[in-house]
Amino acid sequence: MGPLARIGAVGAGRVVFITGKGGVGKTTITAALGLASAAAGNRTLVVETAADGSLAGLFHLSKLDSKPRRIDEHLAAVAVDPQHLVRDYFSRLLKLPFLANRLLESASFRALTNAAPGIAEFLLLEHLSTWVDASFWHRRQRFDLVFVDGPATGHMRKLLRVPRQMLNLVIAGPLRHSALHLEALLTNPERCLVVPVSVAEELAVEETLETWAVLRQELLLPVGRPILNRVFPRRFSRSEVQKIVEQEDGGPLFEAARYAVAMQQESERHARTLRRGTGKAPALVPEFFSGIPGAEELCRCGRQLLEELFAEAGWLSAPRTKKSHAN
Numbered sequence: 001m002g003p004l005a006r007i008g009a010v011g012a013g014r015v016v017f018i019t020g021k022g023g024v025g026k027t028t029i030t031a032a033l034g035l036a037s038a039a040a041g042n043r044t045l046v047v048e049t050a051a052d053g054s055l056a057g058l059f060h061l062s063k064l065d066s067k068p069r070r071i072d073e074h075l076a077a078v079a080v081d082p083q084h085l086v087r088d089y090f091s092r093l094l095k096l097p098f099l100a101n102r103l104l105e106s107a108s109f110r111a112l113t114n115a116a117p118g119i120a121e122f123l124l125l126e127h128l129s130t131w132v133d134a135s136f137w138h139r140r141q142r143f144d145l146v147f148v149d150g151p152a153t154g155h156m157r158k159l160l161r162v163p164r165q166m167l168n169l170v171i172a173g174p175l176r177h178s179a180l181h182l183e184a185l186l187t188n189p190e191r192c193l194v195v196p197v198s199v200a201e202e203l204a205v206e207e208t209l210e211t212w213a214v215l216r217q218e219l220l221l222p223v224g225r226p227i228l229n230r231v232f233p234r235r236f237s238r239s240e241v242q243k244i245v246e247q248e249d250g251g252p253l254f255e256a257a258r259y260a261v262a263m264q265q266e267s268e269r270h271a272r273t274l275r276r277g278t279g280k281a282p283a284l285v286p287e288f289f290s291g292i293p294g295a296e297e298l299c300r301c302g303r304q305l306l307e308e309l310f311a312e313a314g315w316l317s318a319p320r321t322k323k324s325h326a327n
């Protein structure tokens, strides 16, 4: 077995949040990482939070359930709807489901839960944590690795900021206890990794760098190597590129070659910007020219990515700390 087989040896599960601007490839990359992680023998869960069914689609399912559904020997997938979590929470709290339903149907209450307190985000994080925490009390299935197909960057920042906000607001009681627990999970580089995804476009790269600054410098979260998706391969030597660029009116083939060269150079330029801004070389994912790839190709691409991301995060061989022996 390869080095990936050693993942999960810290005694508790790990969570990886995949984030990025809309349409950059978060869902595709979540599926690729999940497939590769499971193929290496890790009990793996992929989580859809967008409720758009696109993660389900990559596994040839029409939709995912709110309970983990087994896809393969080591792979399960689940859809989490934060609004359902809010509904459940208030039903439990108020003990009278009809009251909770009425309350949640009211526009003013929805506006309140959507705005200030971040209750939906808090419940989502708590829900995720039960899949990675080795607790006797949690009867839910536990996983070695949970990959969260996160919301686009703005919402992801809100999500990951919530435990800290709660800690500023709540001075005692079970809510504070939960917030402390979540904060400890999210800021632990042995157990949490945030992976920003970008494509070689100005706006996406800018957004990645902004998010990087907030997550890393302000929230002190373990942010991994950025991923640069849809990279055009280097097909021509330097002298060939020169000839292609200099050739005037060479017909459609030359046009296509010029386009490929321009795109490849753009990828390199943006990779350099990401590297300068984050201090980490981005992991590159090639453009799939033949449409959405099948599970085998996704898994191959995911394996390469996992090795690059986890090597940098120090997750390939379990750290021999007292804590990891104790667990």
Ligand SMILES: Nc1ncnc2c1ncn2[C@@H]1O[C@H](COP(=O)(O)OP(=O)(O)OP(=O)(O)O)[C@@H](O)[C@H]1O
Residues within 6 Å of the ligand: 020, 021, 022, 023, 024, 025, 026, 027, 028, 029, 050, 054, 152, 229, 230, 231, 285, 286, 287, 288, 289, 291, 292
């Ligand atoms: N490396 C790639 N090569 C070619 N096409 C890709 C690649 N990565 C993603 N795509 C395509 O780009 C589109 C968007 O990808 P995906 O749905 O994974 O992005 P997303 O970030 O999850 O989008 P959203 O923000 O809408 O959730 C899809 O059609 C997907 O097949």
Ligand SMILES: [Mg+2]
Residues within 6 Å of the ligand: 026, 027, 028, 050, 054, 149
């Ligand atoms: Mg998506």
